[in-house]
């Protein structure tokens with residue numbers, strides 16, 4: 001007898017993560033590949049985090065501090081927020097799940113910009129809710145006006161991503177405040193700031209400024225996975241009104257963040273040198289890649305994050321596969337509904353160069369293929385006549 005699975009679970013397409021280097025090399029029998037697919041930090045982890053991990057290993061026989069006291073205290077001080085406002089998560093992904101679990105019931109609606117981070121709608125579907133995608137504006141910014149218009153009595157949570165993944169676009173202050181003034185205060189508004197450390201636009205919002213009495217149901221998400229280089233450890237945090245944190249705490253596993261992850265995050269917060277290097281590498285990498293893409297006659301979407309979108313003017317899936325064969329892992333945006341776009345994360349200078357060289361190669365080969373097929377078609381036509 002087969003176990004029965006509810007239809008809302010059976011119909012889910014699992015999250016497609018960036019292909020790991022090891023998997024690619026196993027499948028293709030190649031080595032020396034590079035991964036520019038998951039917006040990771042190419043510099044490696046923060047050295048201060050690694051040092052802190054070594055020191056913390058002696059206590060691995062003990063359960064972690066489930067309340068994450070020292071890390072929450074340091075985060076609260078750093079961001080000028082009350083200690084009770086901070087909630088730790090096994091990556092910010094876990095907090096996305098806690099939010100949906102706490103505030104949405106089966107049949108409720110959760111509004112999501114589209115395209116945006118794929119996990120939001122997956123989590124909503126896991127829990128029997130209805131994701132309501134709101135298409136981006138033609139300039140690929142989040143359409144806050146359309147989102148405000150789409151609110152119904154069933155809307156429980158609204159996800160906003162700043163900068164957005166996959167576009168790298170940010171939310172402006174005026175638009176965001178106009179949006180907020182139209183949103184009923186019982187709706188939870190999440191501002192996912194996974195990439196905010198890379199932002200250079202002075203007009204964008206800083207989610208922490210909105211936590212408080214005026215807009216009680218704002219939750220800001222941050223992560224140590226990107227600018228701090230700790231994606232493998234799984235640690236992130238949310239900041240919100242203490243009462244909201246109290247609700248999320250009710251649905252949180254008691255030891256959701258490990259002791260090494262907490263120690264590493266504490267170390268990383270002191271590593272200004274690493275943070276500055278991460279930012280500078282990203283900004284110089286973006287400038288280099290923009291210029292190269294322009295020289296190739298392609299268009300791109302300027303980004304405030306550590307990745308950006310390129311319109312490859314042909315089928316992105318094919319470009320993705322051909323790049324894989326050359327040992328370069330990027331993302332096709334087909335699963336985000338953008339058939340001609342690829343997303344590339346900023347790497348080390350030599351990785352960026354390798355990406356450009358491989359892309360030129362791939363597009364040239366695809367062009368040759370196309371013209372060979374065209375001429376075949378043409379000569380075929382002549383023969384048929």
Ligand SMILES: Cc1ncc(COP(=O)(O)O)c(C=O)c1O
Nearest residue numbers: 091092093117165194223225236
């Ligand atoms: C917008 C956004 N939020 C959250 C995450 C996940 O972060 P974490 O590693 O903290 O779970 C990602 C990762 O790609 C992301 O793009």
